[in-house]
Amino acid sequence: MSMLATLWEKTNGLPMGKKIFSTLYAQKAPYFTTIHGTVTELRPNYAELHLPKRRAVQNHIGTVHVIALCNGAEMAMGALAEMTVPSDKRWIPKGMEVDYVGLSKTDMTVTAETDPEAWTSDDPNVHVRIKAVTTDGTECLRGVIKLWVTPKPPKK
Template identity: 55%
Template sequence: MSQVLALWQKMSAVPVIGTRVFSVAFAQKAPYFSSIRPRFTVLEPNHVELVIPKRRRVHNHLGTLHAIALCNGLEAAMGALAEATIPADKRWIPKGMEVGYTAKATSDVTCVAETDPEQWTSEDPDLPVRVRGVRDDGTVVIEGVIRLWVTPRK
């Protein structure tokens, strides 16, 4: 089991504060993530969800969540998914992101990253992670793919 997954399981067992402490600690590992204050709600192999709170600091000129803040949330979800899912004999690095903005982000947004288990055992090093951001009312505001390059550890 990965360190990220083990820490999540330990921390999420502590009511209310455990997931918050995990979220802050995760954001400190890659400090740019802290700019969106992600709140992880689900972290398991092949599926991660986190919430970006709608607050002025991450607004655009329209008063909605900024597109890059949304991308930052998707990348944080993808990174946690990769760490929780990747086999111990492999390593990963992001190699690109393709997203489409489908609606205004007028509320908190839940960022979701997903893969299928067989993707991690494939010989193909190109691994697409499906990502999307969903408003409180269920409307998808951003969706796309983050491509990983997965290779054997040396």
Template identity: 55%
Template sequence: MTDNYLLKLYHKTLGYPFGRALFSRMFAAKAPYFKSIKPTITELQPNYCELTFKKRKAVQNHIGTVHAIALCNGLEMAMGALAEASIPKHLRWIPKGMTVNYTAKADSDIRIVASTDPQAWKLGDLPVIVQGFRRDGTLVIDGVITIYISEKPPRKSA
């Protein structure tokens, strides 16, 4: 078993009824805008996160498809969970930039995937691949979120 706090929490909550939903709500509470898409993290492991959210009125635009910001919220949440589940304890991360391409209409429930190279956890920029898919598997959003990796400052003694 891992000593990563987020992975421990994820695996612990999976043992409860509705554990994935419980974990997803807890993680989404870290950034209130994540809650707006009502996501469910379906898989979390080092260097990989997958989540889903339903197409519903609150995330639709004027033409009835999932709006761009809802898609980007999903990408950012998956990246954040991946980063917290993967980063070595002596390092910290912060988002630096995001580039996305909208490749097809998002006219169904959405599955978001974030992934990165396990060897990439070094000081400097780290690209996290983020993608969103319709129910039929069609890619609807494709991008990279660059996070900046730095050393944690030394702890001050009390």
């Protein structure tokens, strides 16, 4: 079990556990702290995060900036990848394609999702589907984060 999975298991049932988990997880990539995201659901092949609409992540028209949504998508993808990657493999993102398809006028729910067989295939390309929706269900962002998943090198 990965360190992130262990941390999720230990904190998830605690009062404020999801917030504690998210604060600690955000330290792994400090730019995650800029969006104040909270991981609300995490399991192999799926991650969900709450991204609050606040002034620090808004653009000039008062909606959540697309780059903040991309940061949320990357935070969700990273949690999913750590929860899902087989213990004999490693991953690294190699690209992101997004479409900004709506106005993000409220808090957002950002999700990342993969197919289980993608992680066991001989193909090192794993595509993580991402999306962000408003509190009323309006889709604002959709896309794919492309991962490169390879065997871990032998220990020296």
